[in-house]
Amino acid sequence: MGDVLIMNEIDATANRLGIDLLQVDLDSIQLPPGEDLGIISDDEDVYEDDDQEVESGFGNIIVVDNLPVVPKEKFEKLEGVIKEDGLWMPVDPETQKSLGYCFIEYNTPQEAELAKEKTNGYKLDRAHIFAVNMFDDFDKFMKVPDEWAPPEHKPYTPGENLQKWLTDEKARDQFVIRSGTDTEVLWNDARHLKPEPVYKRSYWTESFVQWSPLGTYLATVHRQGAAVWGGANTFNRLMRYAHPQVKLIDFSPGEKYLVTYSSHEPSNPRDANRVVINIFDVRTGKVMRDFKGSADEFAVGGTGGVAGVSWPVFRWGGGKDKYFAKLGKNMISVYETESFTLIDKKSLKVENVMDFSWSPTDPIISLFVPELGGGNQPARVSLVQIPSKEELRQKNLFSVSDCKMYWQSSGDYLAVKVDRYTKTKKSTYTGFELFRIKERDIPIEVLELDNKNDKIIAFAWEPKGHRFAVIHGDSPRPDISFYSMRTAQHAGRVSKLTTLKGKQANALFWSPSGRFIVLAGLKGFNGQLEFYNVDELETMATAEHFMATDVEWDPTGRYVATAVTSVHEMENGFNIWSFNGKLLYRTLKDHFFQFLWRPRPPSFLTPEKEEEIAKNLKKYSKKYEAEDQDVSMQLSEQEREKRRSLKNEWEKKISEWKRLHEEEKMERQMLRDGEASDEEEEYEAKEVEVEEVLDVTEEVEE
Amino acid sequence: MTLITGSADQTAKLWNVETGAQLFTFNFDSPARSVDFAVGDKLAVITTDPFMELNSAIHVKRIAGDPADQSGESVLILKGPQGRINRAVWGPLNRTIISAGEDAIVRIWDTETGKLLKESDKETGHKKTITSLAKAADGSHFLTGSLDKSAKLWDARTLELIKTYVTERPVNAVTMSPLLDHVVLGGGQDASAVTTTDHRAGKFEAKFFDKILQEEIGGVKGHFGPINALAFNPDGKSSIRSYLFFVI
Numbered sequence: 036m037g038d039v040l041i042m043n044e045i046d047a048t049a050n051r052l053g054i055d056l057l058q059v060d061l062d063s064i065q066l067p068p069g070e071d072l073g074i075i076s077d078d079e080d081v082y083e084d085d086d087q088e089v090e091s092g093f094g095n096i097i098v099v100d101n102l103p104v105v106p107k108e109k110f111e112k113l114e115g116v117i118k119e120d121g122l123w124m125p126v127d128p129e130t131q132k133s134l135g136y137c138f139i140e141y142n143t144p145q146e147a148e149l150a151k152e153k154t155n156g157y158k159l160d161r162a163h164i165f166a167v168n169m170f171d172d173f174d175k176f177m178k179v180p181d182e183w184a185p186p187e188h189k190p191y192t193p194g195e196n197l198q199k200w201l202t203d204e205k206a207r208d209q210f211v212i213r214s215g216t217d218t219e220v221l222w223n224d225a226r227h228l229k230p231e232p233v234y235k236r237s238y239w240t241e242s243f244v245q246w247s248p249l250g251t252y253l254a255t256v257h258r259q260g261a262a263v264w265g266g267a268n269t270f271n272r273l274m275r276y277a278h279p280q281v282k283l284i285d286f287s288p289g290e291k292y293l294v295t296y297s298s299h300e301p302s303n304p305r306d307a308n309r310v311v312i313n314i315f316d317v318r319t320g321k322v323m324r325d326f327k328g329s330a331d332e333f334a335v336g337g338t339g340g341v342a343g344v345s346w347p348v349f350r351w352g353g354g355k356d357k358y359f360a361k362l363g364k365n366m367i368s369v370y371e372t373e374s375f376t377l378i379d380k381k382s383l384k385v386e387n388v389m390d391f392s393w394s395p396t397d398p399i400i401s402l403f404v405p406e407l408g409g410g411n412q413p414a415r416v417s418l419v420q421i422p423s424k425e426e427l428r429q430k431n432l433f434s435v436s437d438c439k440m441y442w443q444s445s446g447d448y449l450a451v452k453v454d455r456y457t458k459t460k461k462s463t464y465t466g467f468e469l470f471r472i473k474e475r476d477i478p479i480e481v482l483e484l485d486n487k488n489d490k491i492i493a494f495a496w497e498p499k500g501h502r503f504a505v506i507h508g509d510s511p512r513p514d515i516s517f518y519s520m521r522t523a524q525h526a527g528r529v530s531k532l533t534t535l536k537g538k539q540a541n542a543l544f545w546s547p548s549g550r551f552i553v554l555a556g557l558k559g560f561n562g563q564l565e566f567y568n569v570d571e572l573e574t575m576a577t578a579e580h581f582m583a584t585d586v587e588w589d590p591t592g593r594y595v596a597t598a599v600t601s602v603h604e605m606e607n608g609f610n611i612w613s614f615n616g617k618l619l620y621r622t623l624k625d626h627f628f629q630f631l632w633r634p635r636p637p638s639f640l641t642p643e644k645e646e647e648i649a650k651n652l653k654k655y656s657k658k659y660e661a662e663d664q665d666v667s668m669q670l671s672e673q674e675r676e677k678r679r680s681l682k683n684e685w686e687k688k689i690s691e692w693k694r695l696h697e698e699e700k701m702e703r704q705m706l707r708d709g710e711a712s713d714e715e716e717e718y719e720a721k722e723v724e725v726e727e728v729l730d731v732t733e734e735v736e737e
Numbered sequence: 738m739t740l741i742t743g744s745a746d747q748t749a750k751l752w753n754v755e756t757g758a759q760l761f762t763f764n765f766d767s768p769a770r771s772v773d774f775a776v777g778d779k780l781a782v783i784t785t786d787p788f789m790e791l792n793s794a795i796h797v798k799r800i801a802g803d804p805a806d807q808s809g810e811s812v813l814i815l816k817g818p819q820g821r822i823n824r825a826v827w828g829p830l831n832r833t834i835i836s837a838g839e840d841a842i843v844r845i846w847d848t849e850t851g852k853l854l855k856e857s858d859k860e861t862g863h864k865k866t867i868t869s870l871a872k873a874a875d876g877s878h879f880l881t882g883s884l885d886k887s888a889k890l891w892d893a894r895t896l897e898l899i900k901t902y903v904t905e906r907p908v909n910a911v912t913m914s915p916l917l918d919h920v921v922l923g924g925g926q927d928a929s930a931v932t933t934t935d936h937r938a939g940k941f942e943a944k945f946f947d948k949i950l951q952e953e954i955g956g957v958k959g960h961f962g963p964i965n966a967l968a969f970n971p972d973g974k975s976s977i978r979s980y981l982f983f984v985i
Binding site (some may be wrong): 688 | 776777778779829830831843875877878892894906948949950951969
């Protein structure tokens with residue numbers, strides 16, 4: 036993160052001045068008014084927003100209404116129910132009875148909000164249900180005017196075409212890179228073998244950037260919240276989403292909603308962190324729903340990652356951003372976006388559910404329940420239809436130690452990797468349950484590797500295809516096997532296509548259009564790359580990007596980007612390769628943090644039209660080949676021109692120097708007491724003919 | 738023929754090359770680093786490192802024809818650069834001295850008055866320590882190599898920046914071919930980091946660049962350590978490389 040760079044400078048400065056940073060109360064630091072230390076804040080006007088925490092000083096007070104009216108004697112009893120200190124129950128001076136409401140003050144606004152959430156709707160008895168509100172909210176409600184005034188009619192201003200980048204004449208793709216404090220968006224101009232800048236900005240984001248799933252927006256993350264940027268030819272800020280201390284974001288697949296997450300330290304250090312999740316409507320910026328609670332509620336199924344939860348907490352499914360679901364304790368909570376409430380107003384109860392996964396295309400959830408009761412209740416994998424919650428398919432699995440689910444990108448297949456204990460329970464072996472989702476009754480097939488004791492290092496479905504690849508094995512150079520769910524010989528059965536033995540690979544990267552795959556050896560293998568053609572089952576090229584940490588195909592499947600990020604100290608930067616492994620160009624950038632291709636929305640072409648284009652590819656490609664030829668000639672001409680001018684400039688310099696040297700000759704001789712030893716400095720180039728006997732043959736005349 | 742050497746023992750010495758005899762010792766208060774004879778060999782320039790409270794300096798000494806007449810006095814002492822001065826050489830006709838070092842600035846000094854005549858521009862010049870400097874045979878231009886992973890070619894009279902050669906490694910040594918338009922850069926990691934990293938991480942290569950086009954032509958691999966010194970064989974056809982390596 037860019038923070039690291041700045042932190043290093045701060046550390047160095049602190050060390051130099053002998054200051055212990057841990058003793059410094061950062062919150063007490065105040066910049067002199069008007070001073071911003073040269074760091075431009077993108078969101079200065081946010082400070083003037085009134086939907087930020089209002090500095091009224093009353094942000095930590097709640098009002099509890101609908102209390103029973105009680106005489107003074109009963110005060111203590113009532114107070115005991117509500118809270119100890121910071122409570123003020125106003126009294127009617129005439130009757131000496133409470134007025135039926137009280138004010139409670141907390142240490143922080145966050146605690147007040149939490150209290151409000153917890154106590155609003157609390158039933159003291161049938162007649163008294165607490166109505167709890169923030170003190171500041173009253174102000175807001177009081178301000179509502181009595182007369183309804185129709186909203187102002189704003190003239191329609193058409194927005195920019197946010198999809199303009201897709202109409203690039205040269206059919207190029209964009210990518211964003213972050214290095215140091217800069218964030219830059221560039222075109223991948225493969226013809227000219229270099230990137231072409233689109234937009235660059237320093238301090239554009241305060242931590243990372245992320246594209247929306249269809250590529251329309253670039254999201255940036257700041258202390259006060261998130262923002263999205265986009266436009267026709269440049270990047271303007273389109274919308275802001277207030278969420279103080281946001282750490283992670285996630286878009287819904289159709290880009291309609293943005294989910295933001297933050298985690299806050301609790302006032303009692305023994306409690307879990309407090310989590311705040313907001314779901315915004317991307318275009319209007321409106322909060323559709325928020326979720327607040329303790330980190331325990333959001334970290335079911337294992338904590339992990341930077342923020343302590345497995346992100347994203349809410350997984351989207353069902354197409355068209357219809358549903359989002361969260362894993363809970365013994366349940367899966369599925370919400371729909373019509374009303375942002377739970378389907379049927381309740382969660383799907385599944386005892387001991389460990390993990391779930393949406394189909395990428397259909398409203399189906401696959402879930403896994405582990406083995407229970409020491410083998411009494413077997414593990415199982417289920418497919419559940421949403422919203423009906425009907426179980427479509429189920430399979431019991433025995434002796435399971437662990438399980439992982441992999442959906443194929445078109446929702447056609449689900450592979451479940453199952454680790455099973457051997458009879459002795461001392462080790463595990465792995466197999467796959469393969470579900471054919473689109474076929475009647477969803478048949479399941481079991482697949483075991485040739486050597487079933489092999490550890491599975493990686494698994495990946497071919498996007499939009501019927502094949503998958505597996506890296507398996509225990510040796511330092513594992514094997515890679517390719518299987519197909521559907522071959523000419525075996526239509527309804529999975530069959531192995533080939534096994535590549537002893538490869539330096541630990542990661543699989545299929546092209547987004549299938550057919551080709553990069554077998555990558557990252558981390559310990561230091562950046563080995565093999566570009567493999569799965570149709571022909573042959574290697575197209577092997578190459579290396581020393582110390583590569585990331586590999587990403589462009590959205591069209593024409594190019595591959597490999598990058599070395601700042602995890603490593605040296606060699607930071609990225610390479611662009613063609614799909615068949617030819618290195619096109621290389622860019623070095625110190626302190627390199629991110630490389631992300633700009634995603635593309637799915638094609639509007641019907642499958643028939645796509646087939647027609649594939650058939651007539653020669654006709655369509657003629658035009659582009661001609662253009663490529665032109666550019667290539669142009670490039671050579673430019674190259675030649677550049678060389679010519681560089682040589683000319685140099686010649687001029689040389690002759691100038693020669694002239695001066697000649698002029699100074701006399702003086703030099705004098706410095707050497709009359710010795711004309713210039714010649715000793717000069718080297719002579721002599722052409723020498725060397726004869727070398729290569730071979731001797733004898734020809735004998737008959 | 739006379740040889741001049743500078744040493745961390747805080748002296749510079751004159752030697753008779755044929756007999757190997759020591760002719761004279763110049764004493765300093767800090768390690769002596771770079772040495773160069775002027776045209777005509779009547780003057781020499783010696784640089785000294787910063788040491789304790791002393792700043793680095795450039796000393797000009799008169800070299801007597803007869804070693805018996807040699808004096809240790811400095812004709813001129815130039816001060817100003819921050820940090821170590823890694824190289825100081827004579828400009829054409831001994832009218833100037835060119836210095837470069839840790840503060841990444843190339844300076845041209847007037848030998849007569851001792852005044853600073855020119856300084857390289859901070860924007861276009863090197864960004865990190867200049868480790869090495871090599872003059873062209875006729876002294877009209879010179880090459881500097883720097884830890885900022887680049888080498889630059891300058892006009893010795895005007896200090897105009899003419900060429901920049903970019904590489905992926907800090908540059909420790911530079912040299913120019915006397916015959917062809919080649920520039921060789923040698924480098925790698927700092928010596929202190931050598932033993933703690935993979936030999937490939939340091940990528941110790943000597944790289945050949947086209948002097949005019951600023952493009953890399955090729956490299957010579959096969960070193961275990963960073964390259965610290967380079968020189969072309971006077972016939973211009975081969976070069977020697979000195980490098981640092983540890984055998985455990």
